Amino acid sequence: MAQLSDESARTDLLNRLKRAEGQLRGVQRMVESGDSCLAIAGQMAAVRKALDAAYVRMTVCFMQQELQSRLAPDAKRGQELTAVLDEVQTLLGKVR
Amino acid sequence: MAQLSDESARTDLLNRLKRAEGQLRGVQRMVESGDSCLAIAGQMAAVRKALDAAYVRMTVCFMQQELQSRLAPDAKRGQELTAVLDEVQTLLGKVR
Amino acid sequence: MAQLSDESARTDLLNRLKRAEGQLRGVQRMVESGDSCLAIAGQMAAVRKALDAAYVRMTVCFMQQELQSRLAPDAKRGQELTAVLDEVQTLLGKVR
Amino acid sequence: MAQLSDESARTDLLNRLKRAEGQLRGVQRMVESGDSCLAIAGQMAAVRKALDAAYVRMTVCFMQQELQSRLAPDAKRGQELTAVLDEVQTLLGKVR
Numbered sequence: 001m002a003q004l005s006d007e008s009a010r011t012d013l014l015n016r017l018k019r020a021e022g023q024l025r026g027v028q029r030m031v032e033s034g035d036s037c038l039a040i041a042g043q044m045a046a047v048r049k050a051l052d053a054a055y056v057r058m059t060v061c062f063m064q065q066e067l068q069s070r071l072a073p074d075a076k077r078g079q080e081l082t083a084v085l086d087e088v089q090t091l092l093g094k095v096r
Numbered sequence: 097m098a099q100l101s102d103e104s105a106r107t108d109l110l111n112r113l114k115r116a117e118g119q120l121r122g123v124q125r126m127v128e129s130g131d132s133c134l135a136i137a138g139q140m141a142a143v144r145k146a147l148d149a150a151y152v153r154m155t156v157c158f159m160q161q162e163l164q165s166r167l168a169p170d171a172k173r174g175q176e177l178t179a180v181l182d183e184v185q186t187l188l189g190k191v192r
Numbered sequence: 193m194a195q196l197s198d199e200s201a202r203t204d205l206l207n208r209l210k211r212a213e214g215q216l217r218g219v220q221r222m223v224e225s226g227d228s229c230l231a232i233a234g235q236m237a238a239v240r241k242a243l244d245a246a247y248v249r250m251t252v253c254f255m256q257q258e259l260q261s262r263l264a265p266d267a268k269r270g271q272e273l274t275a276v277l278d279e280v281q282t283l284l285g286k287v288r
Numbered sequence: 289m290a291q292l293s294d295e296s297a298r299t300d301l302l303n304r305l306k307r308a309e310g311q312l313r314g315v316q317r318m319v320e321s322g323d324s325c326l327a328i329a330g331q332m333a334a335v336r337k338a339l340d341a342a343y344v345r346m347t348v349c350f351m352q353q354e355l356q357s358r359l360a361p362d363a364k365r366g367q368e369l370t371a372v373l374d375e376v377q378t379l380l381g382k383v384r
Binding site for chain 4: 003005020024025031037044051052058062
């Protein structure tokens with residue numbers, strides 16, 4: 001399977017992963033400073049959510065890239081493609 | 097957002113949901129006949145997996161339908177579209 | 193591993209599973225009557241949540257049963273046990 | 289809710305979180321070096337799994353700590369408690 005070739009898509013994905021990494025280091029600090037298990041669980045849920053969102057984003061970027069390059073849509077179809085991908089992103093964010 | 101208009105896509109989705117419902121009734125029988133909690137947990141995980149697969153399938157069918165109708169690809173582009181959607185389905189099945 | 197022997201725990205679990213089954217049949221009706229994919233996805237997420245809650249409930253009931261029967265706590269310790277299990281249920285509901 | 293007071297439980301949890309952080313940095317390197325989206329998705333699934341396992345571990349450690357300190361079981365009951373918590377850990381690892 002192809003990789004993400006679009007620079008801005010990769011940067012966006014990397015930023016999301018870095019944020020998730022920052023949150024995960026935050027969880028470690030919470031453990032070290034003796035925060036309650038409930039607070040730690042809440043923060044771990046936030047990391048999981050961030051990872052899931054990054055994954056959905058990567059999937060949508062992948063689709064966009066592949067469909068753009070393989071279908072080479074004209075301007076009007078390109079807009080339709082973007083509209084469909086927006087809906088797919090909403091749909092994928094719905095269950096998780 | 098649009099609904100699934102393709103008959104075979106709806107039938108496929110309904111069959112998956114019916115199978116998940118059958119599995120879920122199986123879980124209830126296991127509880128009633130006093131199966132071990134571990135066995136019940138395993139079967140509940142199977143229902144969850146079946147639901148997730150149905151959801152991925154619905155998303156891919158939705159994409160196919162919308163992209164087919166809005167982009168109206170010619171035969172060659174139609175094949176490319178199918179190839180991309182196959183890869184997306186693989187990708188979506190990977191994390192869950 | 194042991195099964196759920198407590199009658200009320202089994203009834204509670206069965207009721208939860210039946211509700212989830214009802215929701216799952218609701219999803220099928222939505223597909224049949226041509227509801228939007230977004231609405232269907234939302235309802236599928238609700239089924240998943242109901243299953244996850246049933247699973248947490250089963251785990252907590254299992255713990256209660258095993259700890260009650262194996263530790264045979266006196267009244268005061270029995271209250272402590274209940275308090276801990278309440279916190280565990282809250283904790284388990286946090287990430288999913 | 290209480291925090292993890294047991295030193296070895298906190299160390300174990302921190303080690304798990306650090307490993308997950310290492311895996312998450314691995315995902316970033318994969319994105320930077322242009323690995324395929326499928327390979328990245330697989331590695332993201334691994335991070336998610338590691339986080340979920342850390343969360344289950346924290347929950348079990350929390351239960352052990354609270355039940356030990358609040359029930360103050362004698363040696364024989366202490367063994368029963370450990371046996372139940374082992375089963376709960378298995379059960380919690382089953383669905384996710």
